[in-house]
Amino acid sequence: MSSTTPQASTTTAARRSFLSGFGKFTLSATAIALLAGRDRLALIGSAEAKTAGNDVTILNAALAAEQEAIAAYQVGASSGLLQKPVLDLAVQFQGHHKEHATALATTVKKLGGTPVAAKAKYTFPVEKLKTQADVLSFAAELERGAVSAYLGAIPILDDRELAKVAASILGDEAMHWAVLRQALGLPPVPSAFVS
Amino acid sequence: MKIPFAVCIGVMVVASLCHAADGDAGKGAQIYQRCLACHSLEHNRSGPRHCGLFGRPAAALPDFTYSQALKSAGLTWDAVTLDRFLENPLKAVPGTKMAYAGVKNAQERADLIAYLKQATHDPAKCPEGSSR
Numbered sequence: 001m002s003s004t005t006p007q008a009s010t011t012t013a014a015r016r017s018f019l020s021g022f023g024k025f026t027l028s029a030t031a032i033a034l035l036a037g038r039d040r041l042a043l044i045g046s047a048e049a050k051t052a053g054n055d056v057t058i059l060n061a062a063l064a065a066e067q068e069a070i071a072a073y074q075v076g077a078s079s080g081l082l083q084k085p086v087l088d089l090a091v092q093f094q095g096h097h098k099e100h101a102t103a104l105a106t107t108v109k110k111l112g113g114t115p116v117a118a119k120a121k122y123t124f125p126v127e128k129l130k131t132q133a134d135v136l137s138f139a140a141e142l143e144r145g146a147v148s149a150y151l152g153a154i155p156i157l158d159d160r161e162l163a164k165v166a167a168s169i170l171g172d173e174a175m176h177w178a179v180l181r182q183a184l185g186l187p188p189v190p191s192a193f194v195s
Numbered sequence: 196m197k198i199p200f201a202v203c204i205g206v207m208v209v210a211s212l213c214h215a216a217d218g219d220a221g222k223g224a225q226i227y228q229r230c231l232a233c234h235s236l237e238h239n240r241s242g243p244r245h246c247g248l249f250g251r252p253a254a255a256l257p258d259f260t261y262s263q264a265l266k267s268a269g270l271t272w273d274a275v276t277l278d279r280f281l282e283n284p285l286k287a288v289p290g291t292k293m294a295y296a297g298v299k300n301a302q303e304r305a306d307l308i309a310y311l312k313q314a315t316h317d318p319a320k321c322p323e324g325s326s327r
Contacts, residue, residue, distance in 0.1 A: 058294035064241035065232045123238040145232030152295035156285065
């Protein structure tokens with residue numbers, strides 16, 4: 001097989017590291033307001049519950065991608081290829097993805113759904129990551145995809161407050177992408193619009 | 196000889212559709228970048244891998260967990276089914292886990308499908324074993 005797979009222990013370690021910092025984690029004011037508003041879910045009618053079910057599917061798809069991004073940054077950070085201050089940047093970006101994942105999972109629960117679990121193992125093209133630039137390119141590719149994924153999710157979220165939070169995450173991922181492009185020596189913002 | 200306006204419009208629409216069917220794989224490679232948060236050619240991500248896509252029944256990869264909706268869709272992936280699915284996945288297969296608004300532009304879909312067709316038949320991108 002031409003790829004390397006990070007072992008479950010790596011993911012577990014990453015998760016443990018994340019959980020140890022959970023007490024320090026704070027949701028944004030927007031997310032807190034959003035999540036508080038979801039507590040009335042048990043009282044709403046079946047039509048709204050169906051709508052919530054659609055949003056759960058969308059949020060779970062975003063959650064799965066965030067979990068994969070966390071694992072990918074773990075691979076990058078553990079590769080030994082990243083030098084400071086790029087390494088610090090990767091760890092910081094991974095932290096953002098952890099915050100996104102926590103907010104999404106919490107929201108899915110508040111909506112009455114079951115958050116998708118992180119996979120025990122992810123497969124990344126590690127054999128192609130030979131230099132810091134390779135790692136940055138891989139990360140930039142993921143972030144660029146994440147921007148498009150959120151762009152494709154926002155219009156179909158029924159709850160406009162959820163769409164607002166998703167747009168907030170999109171903005172963060174777009175900044176990651178721009179910074180990574182800058183670090184690669186590419187124009188950080190390649191066009192006026194993203195798709 | 197006068198040609199009715201409606202005929203002209205009809206010809207233009209057909210010509211437009213025919214043009215859209217001719218995808219540009221180079222442009223499709225750029226569009227494929229939108230898919231990379233969830234998909235890759237060679238490996239399963241949060242979405243299934245694309246190597247071996249053409250001619251494969253939907254939800255057929257043994258090492259990926261699909262939605263029941265896609266398992267029951269009875270689709271086989273080709274240019275037509277992909278075009279319909281990519282335009283609006285949730286409408287084409289209600290209940291799919293691919294929660295994405297879709298690629299609304301017909302030419303972009305044609306480009307993307309052209310890229311997928313080319314890339315998934317390229318042994319450098321889809322080595323032995325990645326298509327099953």
